[in-house]
Amino acid sequence: MDKEDHKNFRKWFKPSWSYVTGAVLLSILQVITLIVTQEPLGITSAFSYWAMRLQGFLGFATPAQLAVVSQLIAGRETLWFEENLVTLRNLGIVLGALLSALLASQFRLKKIKSWQQALMALLGGLLMGYGSSIASGCNIGAFFSGIGSMSLSGWVFGLFLFIGAFIGGKLLIRFLL
Amino acid sequence: MKLSNQKKDDFAKQFSVGLVLFVMLLMVAIFLFQYTPMTAFFWLSGLGFGYILQRSRFCFVAALRDPALTGSTAVTRGVLVALGLTTIGFTAVKYFYHLTSQTIPGQSYIASIGMNTVVGGIIFGIGMVIAGGCASGMLMRIGEGFEMHLITLVGFFLGTMLGNNHLAWWNNHLIWSKEGVFLPDLFGWVGALVIQLLVIGLLYGLAVKWEAKQEL
Numbered sequence: 001m002d003k004e005d006h007k008n009f010r011k012w013f014k015p016s017w018s019y020v021t022g023a024v025l026l027s028i029l030q031v032i033t034l035i036v037t038q039e040p041l042g043i044t045s046a047f048s049y050w051a052m053r054l055q056g057f058l059g060f061a062t063p064a065q066l067a068v069v070s071q072l073i074a075g076r077e078t079l080w081f082e083e084n085l086v087t088l089r090n091l092g093i094v095l096g097a098l099l100s101a102l103l104a105s106q107f108r109l110k111k112i113k114s115w116q117q118a119l120m121a122l123l124g125g126l127l128m129g130y131g132s133s134i135a136s137g138c139n140i141g142a143f144f145s146g147i148g149s150m151s152l153s154g155w156v157f158g159l160f161l162f163i164g165a166f167i168g169g170k171l172l173i174r175f176l177l
Numbered sequence: 178m179k180l181s182n183q184k185k186d187d188f189a190k191q192f193s194v195g196l197v198l199f200v201m202l203l204m205v206a207i208f209l210f211q212y213t214p215m216t217a218f219f220w221l222s223g224l225g226f227g228y229i230l231q232r233s234r235f236c237f238v239a240a241l242r243d244p245a246l247t248g249s250t251a252v253t254r255g256v257l258v259a260l261g262l263t264t265i266g267f268t269a270v271k272y273f274y275h276l277t278s279q280t281i282p283g284q285s286y287i288a289s290i291g292m293n294t295v296v297g298g299i300i301f302g303i304g305m306v307i308a309g310g311c312a313s314g315m316l317m318r319i320g321e322g323f324e325m326h327l328i329t330l331v332g333f334f335l336g337t338m339l340g341n342n343h344l345a346w347w348n349n350h351l352i353w354s355k356e357g358v359f360l361p362d363l364f365g366w367v368g369a370l371v372i373q374l375l376v377i378g379l380l381y382g383l384a385v386k387w388e389a390k391q392e393l
Binding site: 010013016017018019020021022023024025026027028029030031032033034035036037038039040041042043044047048050051052054055062064065081082085086088089090091092093094095096097098099100101102103104105106107108109110111112117118120121122123124125126127128129130131132133134135136137138139140141142143144145146147148149150151152153154156157158159160161162163164165166167168169171172173 | 202268308369
Protein backbone atom coordinates (compact mmCIF):
# COMPACT_ATOMS: atom_id res chain seq x y z
CA MET A 1 0.00 0.00 0.00
CA ASP A 2 1.62 3.28 -1.02
CA LYS A 3 1.17 6.50 0.87
CA GLU A 4 -1.75 7.81 -1.21
CA ASP A 5 -3.70 4.58 -0.85
CA HIS A 6 -3.10 4.60 2.86
CA LYS A 7 -4.56 8.10 3.07
CA ASN A 8 -7.67 7.19 1.10
CA PHE A 9 -8.13 4.09 3.19
CA ARG A 10 -8.04 6.21 6.32
CA LYS A 11 -10.56 8.68 4.93
CA TRP A 12 -13.06 5.85 4.74
CA PHE A 13 -13.20 5.74 8.54
CA LYS A 14 -13.29 9.47 9.09
CA PRO A 15 -16.86 10.70 8.42
CA SER A 16 -19.58 10.23 11.01
CA TRP A 17 -22.66 8.30 10.03
CA SER A 18 -26.12 9.87 10.05
CA TYR A 19 -28.48 9.19 12.95
CA VAL A 20 -30.70 7.19 10.61
CA THR A 21 -27.75 4.97 9.61
CA GLY A 22 -27.09 4.45 13.33
CA ALA A 23 -30.76 3.65 13.91
CA VAL A 24 -30.86 1.06 11.11
CA LEU A 25 -27.64 -0.64 12.25
CA LEU A 26 -28.71 -0.68 15.92
CA SER A 27 -32.05 -2.23 14.95
CA ILE A 28 -30.28 -4.96 12.95
CA LEU A 29 -28.00 -5.58 15.94
CA GLN A 30 -31.07 -5.81 18.22
CA VAL A 31 -32.82 -8.38 16.02
CA ILE A 32 -29.69 -10.54 15.60
CA THR A 33 -29.13 -10.36 19.37
CA LEU A 34 -32.73 -11.42 20.07
CA ILE A 35 -32.40 -14.43 17.74
CA VAL A 36 -28.96 -15.57 18.93
CA THR A 37 -29.19 -14.89 22.68
CA GLN A 38 -32.99 -15.11 22.99
CA GLU A 39 -32.94 -11.73 24.72
CA PRO A 40 -32.75 -8.15 23.48
CA LEU A 41 -29.86 -5.81 24.29
CA GLY A 42 -29.46 -4.71 27.90
CA ILE A 43 -26.62 -3.25 29.92
CA THR A 44 -27.47 -2.77 33.57
CA SER A 45 -28.10 -6.42 34.49
CA ALA A 46 -24.29 -6.69 34.53
CA PHE A 47 -24.00 -3.96 37.18
CA SER A 48 -26.74 -5.67 39.22
CA TYR A 49 -24.94 -8.96 38.99
CA TRP A 50 -21.56 -7.66 40.19
CA ALA A 51 -23.22 -5.54 42.90
CA MET A 52 -24.80 -8.74 44.26
CA ARG A 53 -21.52 -10.61 43.97
CA LEU A 54 -19.68 -7.88 45.86
CA GLN A 55 -22.35 -7.80 48.54
CA GLY A 56 -22.15 -11.57 48.88
CA PHE A 57 -18.37 -11.33 49.12
CA LEU A 58 -18.58 -8.65 51.81
CA GLY A 59 -21.06 -10.83 53.65
CA PHE A 60 -24.18 -8.70 53.74
CA ALA A 61 -26.25 -10.13 50.90
CA THR A 62 -29.76 -11.35 51.64
CA PRO A 63 -30.39 -15.09 51.20
CA ALA A 64 -32.53 -14.31 48.13
CA GLN A 65 -29.66 -12.43 46.49
CA LEU A 66 -27.21 -15.22 47.27
CA ALA A 67 -29.64 -17.72 45.76
CA VAL A 68 -29.76 -15.74 42.51
CA VAL A 69 -25.98 -15.60 42.31
CA SER A 70 -25.41 -19.26 43.10
CA GLN A 71 -28.08 -20.24 40.58
CA LEU A 72 -26.33 -18.19 37.92
CA ILE A 73 -22.91 -19.69 38.49
CA ALA A 74 -24.00 -23.20 39.52
CA GLY A 75 -22.59 -26.20 37.72
CA ARG A 76 -20.26 -24.30 35.45
CA GLU A 77 -16.54 -24.11 35.29
CA THR A 78 -16.65 -20.38 35.09
CA LEU A 79 -14.11 -17.92 33.92
CA TRP A 80 -14.84 -14.35 34.93
CA PHE A 81 -16.13 -13.40 31.50
CA GLU A 82 -18.46 -16.34 31.27
CA GLU A 83 -20.15 -15.70 34.60
CA ASN A 84 -22.05 -12.77 33.20
CA LEU A 85 -21.95 -12.43 29.44
CA VAL A 86 -23.56 -8.98 29.54
CA THR A 87 -20.38 -7.79 31.29
CA LEU A 88 -18.35 -9.09 28.36
CA ARG A 89 -20.64 -7.22 25.96
CA ASN A 90 -20.35 -4.02 28.02
CA LEU A 91 -16.56 -4.28 27.85
CA GLY A 92 -17.03 -4.70 24.10
CA ILE A 93 -19.01 -1.44 23.97
CA VAL A 94 -16.11 0.46 25.57
CA LEU A 95 -13.51 -1.10 23.26
CA GLY A 96 -15.71 -0.82 20.16
CA ALA A 97 -16.12 2.89 20.84
CA LEU A 98 -12.36 3.19 21.43
CA LEU A 99 -11.70 1.45 18.11
CA SER A 100 -14.12 3.74 16.28
CA ALA A 101 -12.62 6.85 17.91
CA LEU A 102 -9.05 5.80 17.06
CA LEU A 103 -9.80 4.95 13.43
CA ALA A 104 -11.43 8.36 13.02
CA SER A 105 -8.64 10.09 15.02
CA GLN A 106 -11.24 11.34 17.51
CA PHE A 107 -9.76 9.84 20.67
CA ARG A 108 -9.01 12.57 23.21
CA LEU A 109 -8.17 12.04 26.86
CA LYS A 110 -10.62 14.42 28.55
CA LYS A 111 -9.50 15.17 32.07
CA ILE A 112 -11.87 16.02 34.88
CA LYS A 113 -11.99 19.80 35.01
CA SER A 114 -13.23 20.50 38.51
CA TRP A 115 -14.55 18.86 41.63
CA GLN A 116 -18.03 20.11 40.72
CA GLN A 117 -17.85 18.12 37.50
CA ALA A 118 -16.68 15.05 39.40
CA LEU A 119 -19.53 15.46 41.88
CA MET A 120 -22.06 15.78 39.04
CA ALA A 121 -20.65 12.64 37.42
CA LEU A 122 -20.92 10.71 40.68
CA LEU A 123 -24.40 11.98 41.52
CA GLY A 124 -25.68 11.32 38.00
CA GLY A 125 -24.30 7.80 38.18
CA LEU A 126 -25.89 7.17 41.57
CA LEU A 127 -29.29 8.32 40.34
CA MET A 128 -29.03 6.21 37.18
CA GLY A 129 -27.91 3.16 39.14
CA TYR A 130 -30.79 3.44 41.59
CA GLY A 131 -33.36 4.25 38.91
CA SER A 132 -32.33 1.43 36.60
CA SER A 133 -32.25 -1.17 39.35
CA ILE A 134 -35.81 -0.43 40.53
CA ALA A 135 -37.26 0.07 37.03
CA SER A 136 -35.47 -3.03 35.68
CA GLY A 137 -33.35 -1.35 33.07
CA CYS A 138 -31.84 1.70 31.46
CA ASN A 139 -32.29 3.55 28.17
CA ILE A 140 -31.36 0.35 26.38
CA GLY A 141 -32.95 -2.50 28.37
CA ALA A 142 -36.08 -0.79 29.69
CA PHE A 143 -36.67 1.87 27.02
CA PHE A 144 -35.24 0.76 23.64
CA SER A 145 -35.63 -3.01 24.14
CA GLY A 146 -38.82 -2.58 26.19
CA ILE A 147 -40.64 -0.59 23.51
CA GLY A 148 -39.17 -2.79 20.77
CA SER A 149 -40.64 -5.81 22.60
CA MET A 150 -44.06 -4.06 22.61
CA SER A 151 -44.06 -3.88 26.38
CA LEU A 152 -46.24 -1.17 27.91
CA SER A 153 -43.55 -0.76 30.61
CA GLY A 154 -41.20 0.62 27.94
CA TRP A 155 -43.64 3.40 27.05
CA VAL A 156 -44.34 4.29 30.69
CA PHE A 157 -40.60 4.31 31.46
CA GLY A 158 -39.96 6.44 28.35
CA LEU A 159 -42.58 9.02 29.33
CA PHE A 160 -41.05 9.48 32.78
CA LEU A 161 -37.52 9.45 31.37
CA PHE A 162 -38.60 12.40 29.25
CA ILE A 163 -39.98 14.19 32.32
CA GLY A 164 -36.81 13.38 34.27
CA ALA A 165 -34.63 14.67 31.43
CA PHE A 166 -36.67 17.89 31.43
CA ILE A 167 -36.11 18.34 35.18
CA GLY A 168 -32.43 17.47 34.74
CA GLY A 169 -32.11 20.10 32.01
CA LYS A 170 -33.63 22.75 34.30
CA LEU A 171 -31.24 21.76 37.12
CA LEU A 172 -28.30 21.93 34.73
CA ILE A 173 -29.23 25.46 33.61
CA ARG A 174 -29.83 26.64 37.16
CA PHE A 175 -26.69 25.32 38.77
CA LEU A 176 -24.10 25.07 36.05
CA LEU A 177 -24.64 27.62 33.33
CA MET B 178 1.93 25.35 10.13
CA LYS B 179 3.76 23.43 12.77
CA LEU B 180 0.51 22.76 14.62
CA SER B 181 -1.17 21.41 11.54
CA ASN B 182 1.72 19.02 10.93
CA GLN B 183 1.44 17.85 14.48
CA LYS B 184 -2.25 17.27 13.91
CA LYS B 185 -1.54 15.21 10.81
CA ASP B 186 0.96 13.14 12.78
CA ASP B 187 -1.64 12.59 15.46
CA PHE B 188 -4.19 11.39 12.91
CA ALA B 189 -1.76 8.92 11.40
CA LYS B 190 -0.71 7.69 14.83
CA GLN B 191 -4.25 7.17 16.10
CA PHE B 192 -5.20 5.31 12.95
CA SER B 193 -2.23 2.96 13.29
CA VAL B 194 -3.00 2.30 16.95
CA GLY B 195 -6.59 1.64 15.88
CA LEU B 196 -5.47 -0.99 13.38
CA VAL B 197 -3.38 -2.73 16.03
CA LEU B 198 -6.33 -2.65 18.42
CA PHE B 199 -8.58 -4.08 15.70
CA VAL B 200 -6.28 -7.07 15.27
CA MET B 201 -6.10 -7.61 19.03
CA LEU B 202 -9.88 -7.47 19.42
CA LEU B 203 -10.25 -10.03 16.61
CA MET B 204 -7.73 -12.32 18.29
CA VAL B 205 -9.76 -12.18 21.51
CA ALA B 206 -12.86 -13.02 19.44
CA ILE B 207 -11.15 -16.10 18.00
CA PHE B 208 -10.05 -17.19 21.47
CA LEU B 209 -13.60 -16.75 22.80
CA PHE B 210 -15.07 -18.60 19.81
CA GLN B 211 -12.93 -21.62 20.60
CA TYR B 212 -14.10 -21.38 24.20
CA THR B 213 -17.81 -21.14 23.29
CA PRO B 214 -19.34 -19.45 20.22
CA MET B 215 -21.85 -17.65 22.47
CA THR B 216 -19.13 -15.79 24.39
CA ALA B 217 -17.68 -14.69 21.05
CA PHE B 218 -21.11 -13.43 20.00
CA PHE B 219 -21.50 -11.29 23.13
CA TRP B 220 -17.99 -9.91 22.59
CA LEU B 221 -18.50 -9.08 18.92
CA SER B 222 -22.00 -7.65 19.43
CA GLY B 223 -20.61 -5.38 22.15
CA LEU B 224 -17.84 -4.17 19.85
CA GLY B 225 -20.39 -3.54 17.11
CA PHE B 226 -22.70 -1.72 19.52
CA GLY B 227 -19.91 0.56 20.72
CA TYR B 228 -18.65 1.16 17.19
CA ILE B 229 -22.12 2.12 15.90
CA LEU B 230 -22.82 4.40 18.89
CA GLN B 231 -19.53 6.27 18.52
CA ARG B 232 -19.54 6.59 14.74
CA SER B 233 -23.17 7.73 14.42
CA ARG B 234 -23.05 9.94 17.56
CA PHE B 235 -26.20 8.13 18.62
CA CYS B 236 -27.19 9.37 22.07
CA PHE B 237 -30.34 8.47 23.98
CA VAL B 238 -29.73 11.30 26.46
CA ALA B 239 -29.70 13.94 23.72
CA ALA B 240 -32.80 12.36 22.18
CA LEU B 241 -34.80 12.85 25.38
CA ARG B 242 -33.16 16.09 26.58
CA ASP B 243 -32.64 18.25 23.50
CA PRO B 244 -36.27 18.82 22.43
CA ALA B 245 -36.89 20.74 25.65
CA LEU B 246 -33.38 22.13 26.18
CA THR B 247 -32.31 23.28 22.71
CA GLY B 248 -35.35 22.54 20.53
CA SER B 249 -33.37 20.17 18.32
CA THR B 250 -35.05 16.86 17.51
CA ALA B 251 -32.49 15.35 15.11
CA VAL B 252 -31.36 12.63 17.54
CA THR B 253 -34.93 12.18 18.79
CA ARG B 254 -36.04 11.33 15.27
CA GLY B 255 -33.12 8.89 14.94
CA VAL B 256 -34.22 7.12 18.13
CA LEU B 257 -37.82 6.99 16.88
CA VAL B 258 -36.64 5.36 13.64
CA ALA B 259 -34.72 2.80 15.72
CA LEU B 260 -37.78 2.14 17.90
CA GLY B 261 -39.97 1.62 14.81
CA LEU B 262 -37.53 -0.69 13.00
CA THR B 263 -36.75 -2.71 16.13
CA THR B 264 -40.49 -3.10 16.80
CA ILE B 265 -40.99 -4.52 13.31
CA GLY B 266 -37.98 -6.85 13.60
CA PHE B 267 -38.78 -8.06 17.12
CA THR B 268 -42.45 -8.62 16.29
CA ALA B 269 -41.54 -10.67 13.22
CA VAL B 270 -39.20 -12.86 15.31
CA LYS B 271 -41.67 -13.19 18.19
CA TYR B 272 -44.58 -13.95 15.85
CA PHE B 273 -42.52 -16.68 14.14
CA TYR B 274 -41.84 -18.34 17.51
CA HIS B 275 -45.53 -17.96 18.37
CA LEU B 276 -46.65 -19.55 15.07
CA THR B 277 -44.27 -22.48 15.48
CA SER B 278 -45.44 -22.94 19.12
CA GLN B 279 -42.00 -22.27 20.57
CA THR B 280 -41.24 -20.17 23.63
CA ILE B 281 -41.27 -16.53 22.52
CA PRO B 282 -37.79 -15.03 23.14
CA GLY B 283 -37.13 -11.95 25.22
CA GLN B 284 -40.41 -11.96 27.13
CA SER B 285 -38.50 -11.32 30.37
CA TYR B 286 -38.17 -7.75 29.07
CA ILE B 287 -41.93 -7.26 29.53
CA ALA B 288 -41.34 -5.55 32.87
CA SER B 289 -43.76 -4.82 35.69
CA ILE B 290 -45.42 -1.41 35.73
CA GLY B 291 -45.86 0.66 38.87
CA MET B 292 -44.41 3.42 40.97
CA ASN B 293 -41.01 1.77 40.43
CA THR B 294 -41.30 2.54 36.69
CA VAL B 295 -42.39 6.13 37.35
CA VAL B 296 -39.79 6.96 40.02
CA GLY B 297 -37.09 4.93 38.27
CA GLY B 298 -37.76 6.76 34.99
CA ILE B 299 -37.69 10.22 36.55
CA ILE B 300 -34.52 9.76 38.56
CA PHE B 301 -32.79 7.93 35.72
CA GLY B 302 -33.78 10.85 33.47
CA ILE B 303 -32.36 13.42 35.87
CA GLY B 304 -29.20 11.38 36.43
CA MET B 305 -28.41 10.88 32.76
CA VAL B 306 -28.72 14.59 32.02
CA ILE B 307 -26.49 15.78 34.86
CA ALA B 308 -23.94 13.03 34.17
CA GLY B 309 -24.06 13.75 30.42
CA GLY B 310 -24.56 10.14 29.42
CA CYS B 311 -26.74 7.12 30.14
CA ALA B 312 -25.50 3.56 30.57
CA SER B 313 -24.56 3.01 26.92
CA GLY B 314 -23.37 6.61 26.46
CA MET B 315 -21.19 6.36 29.56
CA LEU B 316 -19.50 3.18 28.29
CA MET B 317 -19.04 4.75 24.86
CA ARG B 318 -17.51 7.93 26.29
CA ILE B 319 -15.11 5.97 28.49
CA GLY B 320 -13.88 4.47 25.21
CA GLU B 321 -13.59 7.94 23.69
CA GLY B 322 -11.38 9.04 26.59
CA PHE B 323 -13.70 10.84 29.02
CA GLU B 324 -12.27 10.39 32.54
CA MET B 325 -15.43 11.88 34.04
CA HIS B 326 -17.50 8.89 33.02
CA LEU B 327 -15.29 6.52 35.00
CA ILE B 328 -16.64 8.32 38.08
CA THR B 329 -20.16 7.96 36.69
CA LEU B 330 -19.53 4.23 36.35
CA VAL B 331 -18.54 4.01 40.03
CA GLY B 332 -21.68 5.97 40.99
CA PHE B 333 -23.79 3.75 38.75
CA PHE B 334 -22.46 0.66 40.48
CA LEU B 335 -23.08 2.06 43.98
CA GLY B 336 -26.57 3.26 43.02
CA THR B 337 -27.34 -0.19 41.66
CA MET B 338 -26.24 -1.77 44.92
CA LEU B 339 -28.53 0.52 46.90
CA GLY B 340 -31.44 -0.01 44.52
CA ASN B 341 -31.01 -3.79 44.62
CA ASN B 342 -31.54 -3.72 48.36
CA HIS B 343 -34.73 -1.68 48.02
CA LEU B 344 -36.03 -3.76 45.14
CA ALA B 345 -38.17 -6.03 47.31
CA TRP B 346 -39.93 -2.99 48.76
CA TRP B 347 -40.61 -1.44 45.34
CA ASN B 348 -41.83 -4.78 44.00
CA ASN B 349 -44.40 -5.03 46.78
CA HIS B 350 -45.66 -1.46 46.90
CA LEU B 351 -47.64 0.51 44.34
CA ILE B 352 -47.29 -2.03 41.55
CA TRP B 353 -50.09 -1.63 39.00
CA SER B 354 -49.23 -4.62 36.87
CA LYS B 355 -46.92 -7.23 38.31
CA GLU B 356 -46.70 -9.33 35.14
CA GLY B 357 -46.36 -6.29 32.87
CA VAL B 358 -48.38 -5.79 29.70
CA PHE B 359 -47.41 -7.32 26.35
CA LEU B 360 -49.37 -5.17 23.89
CA PRO B 361 -50.27 -8.07 21.50
CA ASP B 362 -52.13 -9.69 24.42
CA LEU B 363 -54.35 -6.61 24.51
CA PHE B 364 -54.81 -5.73 20.85
CA GLY B 365 -53.74 -8.85 18.95
CA TRP B 366 -50.46 -9.10 17.01
CA VAL B 367 -51.50 -6.98 14.04
CA GLY B 368 -53.47 -4.49 16.12
CA ALA B 369 -50.59 -3.93 18.56
CA LEU B 370 -48.06 -3.53 15.75
CA VAL B 371 -50.26 -1.03 13.89
CA ILE B 372 -51.05 0.98 17.03
CA GLN B 373 -47.44 1.10 18.15
CA LEU B 374 -46.15 2.13 14.71
CA LEU B 375 -48.85 4.80 14.49
CA VAL B 376 -47.80 6.21 17.88
CA ILE B 377 -44.14 6.23 16.81
CA GLY B 378 -45.14 7.90 13.52
CA LEU B 379 -47.19 10.49 15.39
CA LEU B 380 -44.25 11.27 17.69
CA TYR B 381 -42.01 11.59 14.62
CA GLY B 382 -44.44 14.09 13.12
CA LEU B 383 -44.53 16.04 16.37
CA ALA B 384 -40.72 16.07 16.48
CA VAL B 385 -40.55 17.50 12.95
CA LYS B 386 -43.13 20.18 13.79
CA TRP B 387 -41.45 21.01 17.11
CA GLU B 388 -38.09 21.65 15.46
CA ALA B 389 -39.70 23.74 12.69
CA LYS B 390 -41.44 25.83 15.33
CA GLN B 391 -38.12 26.57 17.10
CA GLU B 392 -36.59 27.94 13.92
CA LEU B 393 -39.31 30.54 13.36
